[in-house]
Amino acid sequence: MSTVLTILIIVAMIATVVALVRGIVAFLRTTEQDLKGTGPSASSLKQNKAMQMRILFQAIAILLVVLLLALYSGGS
Structure with missing residues (x-):
């Protein structure tokens, strides 16, 4: 059971890093036109989605x- 949890933790950590990198890339692609526009731009929506996914994967x-x-402390 602990091996499965360890693998799931590693997968969640990798997914967190991927979501973080995607959010940073979306942030770096923000143009001046995106910043001057009215309402949320497609770029800012991508940034928000990537950061929401990062928070989900971190959780x-x-x-x-x-x-x-808890599994290890309960077994001792």
């Missing part, structure tokens, strides 16, 4: 770590 990773720690 999953943290919950899995807590579960793994």
Whole structure:
């Protein structure tokens, strides 16, 4: 069981890094026209979505770590 949790934690951490990089890339692609436009631009919507996914993946990773720690502390 702990091996499965460890693998899931690693997958969640990788997904977090991927979402972070995608958000940074979307941020770097922001143009002056995007900043001067009215309302949210397509670029800012991509940034927001990527950062929301990063937060989701971080939360999953943290919950899995807590579960793994609870599993180990309960066994001793």
